[in-house]
Amino acid sequence: MIKKKFLYILIITGILIGPIMYWMNTWWGVNFHKFPSIGVFRYIFSQDKFLLIVSSVNASLYVLALVRILTLKESHKNTVNESNGQAVENPVSFLNNTSQEDIAKWENLYGNNVSNQVKPAKETVMEKPVNDVVKTVTETKVDIAPQPVQPETQVAPQAPSVQSEVIPQNTPKENNVVDMSGMLSARDVYKNMIDDVLIDAGYVDMGAQVIANTDIDFVAIAESDTLVVGIISTETGEIIANEVSNAQGETPSWFTNEHKFPSPVGEIKNVANMIQNMINEVLPEDNGILIKPVVVIPSATVSNYADIKAKWEEIGVDVVRFMNRSDLPNLIDVLPDKSGTEVLESYKNFVNTLMKYFNKKAKKSPIKKVG
Secondary structure (H helix, E strand, C coil), X not given: CHHHHHHHHHHHHHHHHHHHHHHHHHHHCCCCCCCCCHHHHHHHHHHCHHHXXXXXXXXXXXXXXXXXXXXXXXXXXXXXCCCCCCEEECCCCXXXXXXXXXXXXXXXXXXXXXXXXXXXXXXXXXXXXXXXXXXXXXXXXXXXCCCCCCHHHCCHHHHHHHHHHHHHHHCCHHHHCCCCCCCCCHHHHHHHHHHHHHXXXXXXXXXXXXXXXXXXXXXXXXXXXXXXXXXXXXXCEEEXXXXXCCCCCCCCEEECCCCEEECHHHHHHHHHHHHHHHHHHHCCXXXXXXXXXXXXXXXXXXXXXXXXXXXXHHHCCEEEECCCCXXXXXXXXXCCCCCCXXXXXXXHHHHHHHHHHHHHHHCCCCCECCC
């Protein structure tokens, strides 16, 4: 039993603690040949909130699993072998705490192999007469070749009828179905984490919006003069970015190994232009509001970043990374630092009214999915 407990501890350590150590070593360069200082862990967790959340959850599960393993008790007893007098361990039978009716069903289902292990062969003879057995087989419409009836093998023809009774009791469908409807998508997780970062930087997140029939993952405002609009691309692997359209009026396409999709840079720039035009219509031209379009790529790398970054600067869109390491700049580094400031209530109401206008206008045609 001690060996089993040790094996279980090794398994849960590999499952729950191993990924955290791998993440720290790969992304933060932590060497575990000797135990790092508490200051190192404190710095890593302050910079990597995703790792902090995962580590907290895994640590809780690890402690619960350890308690569960350490409190396991032996489920079998030692008996004395009459032939040599040595203690022999008898494994727990799957028929423990079962009624005689349940045992009979198992005998009928699997034949004499199981019944011989449970009770003597003479007790395996069915109580039903042979005529009832033949009648049961006929009702289930199972073609069975004629067999000479023998006292010890009468249980075989009953298998079809018993099987139809046992299986629904032992394999209920509702116990084997996992409800996936309540699980968050990767985009939802990134939205929540970005929202926390924006709040720490002095911004107020207005939530996801629909502007120009494009899904905008987050709109954030600060003080009375800053408005950030962002799209999150959940693509993985390597991306080849392209900002040149094949035809006038068409959005350029980005490419991965599997497919191509509309450039989020072109889409967010179009959204920023529409917001800017609307603000200029209702406010004086010297309103001073800065619109900051952003594309966040948390799970992929841009293969041609060195060649395309000048084009992004010309367009006026920041393409950034989040919670990963790539050549792209970090999200928080491209946003104006508004920490310690408060959003003017009148400005918040104005932006909220503006978003309601765009959302209402977008309902006239289907919403296009991005990312």
